[in-house]
Amino acid sequence: MKHLAEINIARFKHDADDPRVAPFMNALDKINGIADRSNGFQWRYTDETGNATDTLVMDDPRVLVNVSTWATVEDLETFVWGTIHKQFYQRRADWFNVLDSMHFAMWWVEPGTQPSVAEAMDRLAHLDTHGNTDHAFGWSHLPQATRWRSAQCSNIAAE
Template sequence: MTDAAYELAQVNISRLKAPLDSPQLKDFVDALDPVNASADAAEGFVWRLQSESGNATDVPFFGDDWLIVNLTVWRDADALTAFMYQGRHREMLARRREWFERLAEAVTTLWWVPAGHRPTVAEAESRLLHLRTHGPTPYAFTLRTSFPAGASVAVVGEVPEGLGCSV
């Protein structure tokens, strides 16, 4: 059972193989609104980062125009994984290599936030860099190596010493 005082933040990034307006990415772009709508309606979904476009494909991440970001908050890991591996999102996952480059470093991380907190891009960058540098810890972890709600070792927004938000 999840501690209702906390929610699960997740960020994942992808490097585009082509511009968003290219024929190669047409199916991906066409699926964004339906997939986002299914996320918004999913059991346990809390929040997602979006710009005026209704998605976050134009939100800068690590200062790289070819990276797109997905930053969401969920009730818990069960709600997140239930959404990830069913329906339209599952179909998109199956086709991700058509649209995105394979990156060697970690591209997804999770962390607990106090209920009601909405993480910033800078916070997500910090958590992802922390995971890349230190591996899974209560500050930044993965679905495979997770930590219980409330286990975060840092105050929300606090960046561990020595870690900035650049790559």
Template sequence: MRVQKFHLAQINIGKAKSTMDSETMRGFVDRLDEINQLADTSPGFVWRLKDGDNAVSLSVYEDPAIIVNMSVWEDLETLKNYVYRSVHIELLKERSSWFNKMDEAHHTLWWIPASHTPSIDEGKERLKHFQDKGATEFAFNFVKNFPAPT
């Protein structure tokens, strides 16, 4: 059996159109438990940021409308399967109903040692790097990605 040395971390942010308890956000909030349960039971899932059952109540950015999601996966393929080949895709298709379009990148990926749990500050640093410099081995995306270190 091969022991994995690295896992894939991801952070994504969204600027909510309204507060989480509003009618505008109801369709998103009502599906959080379902989508988080799907992630938790998906092949390749390792960890996700939580405050209670999900992370929407965490205040991470100065703008309280920005919510953050972070998770760790065994590899790029298992994360891609969850994001684009599961029920999760339904939320992506509806995101403009709940979130404002952002002018800069709102998600990034990076490799971490398998025993490491990324911090919010680490995720923010990686996202800022990606926004400023584009895809590098330090922070990348699904389209322009890099293999795990050896």
């Protein structure tokens, strides 16, 4: 059975060391720790910070990237919408700008796969250009995914 990979990017409204984004930055280890211990969690990209906060994406130091893999759609859904992560999602407009392009994509991978940030960014660009395909897709492409509908996903900012 294939696993689910995801990429999520977000652009801070302020520099990462700005007090206005401190609530997000101060909770990052906790949120990632919850993900790491969640049912079905397989892997997440980290850099030397233990997160991915020093990884330069889109030549913009304010852009954060998250790439992870999960055993099932339901496992990712439970983490995103069924843990404290949801509270941070609901506050995303406090910390992040609205992007002009897609900021979240998923795709199927073989178990044990650890996608590179470059591959994940390519998947995101593919979704932005082509919409939902088997190569890259959003929640609406997955009939078994239902929680996102009630979570008011929108273009406010990063998921």
